[in-house]
Amino acid sequence: MSIPRRHFDALIIGAGGAGLNAARRLAGADLRVAVVSKVFPTRSHTVAAQGGVNAALANVLPDNWHWHMFDTVKGSDYLGDQDAIEYMCREAIPTVYELEHAGVPFSRLDSGKIYQRAFGGQSQDFGGDQAVRTCAAADRTGHAMLHALYQQNLRARTHFFDEFFAIDLLRDDEGCILGALVLEIETGEPLIIESKTTLIATGGYGQVYRTTTNAYINTGDGMAMALRAGVPLQDMEFFQFHPTGVAGKGILITEGARGEGGYLINARGERFMERYAPRALDLASRDVVSRAIATEVREGRGCGEEADHVLLKLDHLGRDVVGRRLPGISDICRTFLGLDPAEQPIPIFPTAHYAMGGIPTDRFGRVVAPAGHGPEEIVPGLYAAGECACVSVHGANRLGGNSLLDILVFGRAAGTDMLQFLKENPNHRPLPEAAVDKAASRLARWDRKGEGESVAKVKAELRKLMEDHCSVFRTREVMAEGVEKLKALRERIEGVRLKDHSRVFNTARIEALELDNLMDVGMATLCSALYREESRGAHSRIDFPKRNDADWMKHSLYQREGDRMDYKPVRTKPLTVESFPPKERVY
Numbered sequence: 001m002s003i004p005r006r007h008f009d010a011l012i013i014g015a016g017g018a019g020l021n022a023a024r025r026l027a028g029a030d031l032r033v034a035v036v037s038k039v040f041p042t043r044s045h046t047v048a049a050q051g052g053v054n055a056a057l058a059n060v061l062p063d064n065w066h067w068h069m070f071d072t073v074k075g076s077d078y079l080g081d082q083d084a085i086e087y088m089c090r091e092a093i094p095t096v097y098e099l100e101h102a103g104v105p106f107s108r109l110d111s112g113k114i115y116q117r118a119f120g121g122q123s124q125d126f127g128g129d130q131a132v133r134t135c136a137a138a139d140r141t142g143h144a145m146l147h148a149l150y151q152q153n154l155r156a157r158t159h160f161f162d163e164f165f166a167i168d169l170l171r172d173d174e175g176c177i178l179g180a181l182v183l184e185i186e187t188g189e190p191l192i193i194e195s196k197t198t199l200i201a202t203g204g205y206g207q208v209y210r211t212t213t214n215a216y217i218n219t220g221d222g223m224a225m226a227l228r229a230g231v232p233l234q235d236m237e238f239f240q241f242h243p244t245g246v247a248g249k250g251i252l253i254t255e256g257a258r259g260e261g262g263y264l265i266n267a268r269g270e271r272f273m274e275r276y277a278p279r280a281l282d283l284a285s286r287d288v289v290s291r292a293i294a295t296e297v298r299e300g301r302g303c304g305e306e307a308d309h310v311l312l313k314l315d316h317l318g319r320d321v322v323g324r325r326l327p328g329i330s331d332i333c334r335t336f337l338g339l340d341p342a343e344q345p346i347p348i349f350p351t352a353h354y355a356m357g358g359i360p361t362d363r364f365g366r367v368v369a370p371a372g373h374g375p376e377e378i379v380p381g382l383y384a385a386g387e388c389a390c391v392s393v394h395g396a397n398r399l400g401g402n403s404l405l406d407i408l409v410f411g412r413a414a415g416t417d418m419l420q421f422l423k424e425n426p427n428h429r430p431l432p433e434a435a436v437d438k439a440a441s442r443l444a445r446w447d448r449k450g451e452g453e454s455v456a457k458v459k460a461e462l463r464k465l466m467e468d469h470c471s472v473f474r475t476r477e478v479m480a481e482g483v484e485k486l487k488a489l490r491e492r493i494e495g496v497r498l499k500d501h502s503r504v505f506n507t508a509r510i511e512a513l514e515l516d517n518l519m520d521v522g523m524a525t526l527c528s529a530l531y532r533e534e535s536r537g538a539h540s541r542i543d544f545p546k547r548n549d550a551d552w553m554k555h556s557l558y559q560r561e562g563d564r565m566d567y568k569p570v571r572t573k574p575l576t577v578e579s580f581p582p583k584e585r586v587y
């Protein structure tokens, strides 16, 4: 098959905050930059981020980056790499100002400074009183950011391939990444994009769970591409369940709602967080609040006819605060629940939200992977940033407001390092035919109609399986059964029915490709979780209820081949300050 080719200095797969912040850096330096996105760029999931982005600006209360760093290390349950965390927390401050200058319309305090709100896990003075660190544009921060970044890219003449689906990376025998095979969704025509360096910025994979805050497009495509290129995935057992999803629907109610003074109650009207986090209450770290809600429901104190959720109260805040600071939440409640949060409490339950794990990188965004069973090496020319990457700054649990920060800081860091890479590697490497054939075979696999069951049916089973076998509380027995079931389900994808894709804009074929990716990242999650025999952050084992630093202060690495697990040490040494040694985590 002869496939048309385009050549660029840099290829960026994904047009969320991470991809666009990297692209802006590269295009601003007059390089030829291609950004591929399966949806129109401003529909990337970053657009849905509500609450805000953390930076120790100290606009409301005293603050500094070192306290932010402490909170992030503690929030990560000591699994985060402290060099990367120090870098991120320091960079947060110039990053937010840079965004402000790029045109993000942040909300304002009366003083005219950027508005900041309280979020979970934030403290002053290394674990003292609540800090106020999350910079917000009402409850639509991601929307404001993504549009500003897109406009900056238009100005810098970034070349956008909108509604193109990346199928697979192109890799030569020496392991160098030479671009990607992509598919124009509308026409079904493949295209080879050859690049000197490539960034994966494809976001998360919340669609692997039945109830999730994530968009339909969050299917872990980039992570699965990395796995197929021989790169392991790191810390995949750590998947964050956000405490406040709309019960049964999964739509997110931002942590900002509790930051503005909202709180949770059970069927008896008790403010139950008093029992689980006496000091931080409703603003304890997310894993703590999610477990508390799940426990209340499990022990019979849930609300509603089925006693299957708890309530988030905002009505005491007054119509003015709710309307001005949480307008998007008010819209969601009116549209999806037919209630007014300024008058009635919101039914909520934890919902799958965020992947702490992903493609292993260093703090320059370079993908690092063990060569076979050997030591770690940089994969030449390959970068990853954003939710699909694992730097790791979130360790076992991410703090609210730290993901928008992560995508901006490490998106930019990757862009900067790619500039350097291009200086040292100014020419395209030859693209061997075998590399093209390998990527094209993945496409050919789905180039048929098939008569079997629908993609949607198999996908629904996968999502239910993950929810039943790998959610807030976990045990060996339940997860081992999940792995076996997933192996069987994986087989069934071969037989799925693909309708005549020339007439349905490839939807069935694209969905099959996405499902294939979801199966891989689902398996990575289940296997990593099965093998980690301790409870840490978001990974909560009923059979191993304690954190075990002696045996498990290490990152997991899942390899697709043979579902193999490897491990590597946590980088506990920061760049300039003293390490924060592991302590018991109380809020």
Ligand SMILES: Cc1cc2nc3c(=O)[nH]c(=O)nc-3n(C[C@H](O)[C@H](O)[C@H](O)COP(=O)(O)OP(=O)(O)OC[C@H]3O[C@@H](n4cnc5c(N)ncnc54)[C@H](O)[C@@H]3O)c2cc1C
Pocket (backbone or CB within 6 Å): 013, 014, 015, 016, 017, 018, 019, 036, 037, 038, 039, 041, 044, 045, 046, 047, 048, 049, 050, 051, 052, 053, 141, 142, 164, 165, 166, 167, 201, 202, 203, 204, 213, 214, 215, 217, 218, 221, 222, 252, 254, 353, 354, 385, 386, 387, 388, 400, 401, 402, 403, 404, 405, 407
């Ligand atoms: C509802 C919600 C609210 C949130 N609120 C906050 C918040 O207030 N604060 C905070 O810090 N974090 C928040 N988060 C988390 C944060 O928004 C995300 O982690 C972050 O925006 C991810 O950005 P990204 O650039 O990595 O990926 P995304 O924004 O998800 O973008 C991924 C891009 O990859 C492209 N892509 C994927 N696969 C392919 C493929 N195969 N081919 C081509 N293109 C592909 C997509 O088209 C898209 O452009 C929230 C998340 C959700 C779901």
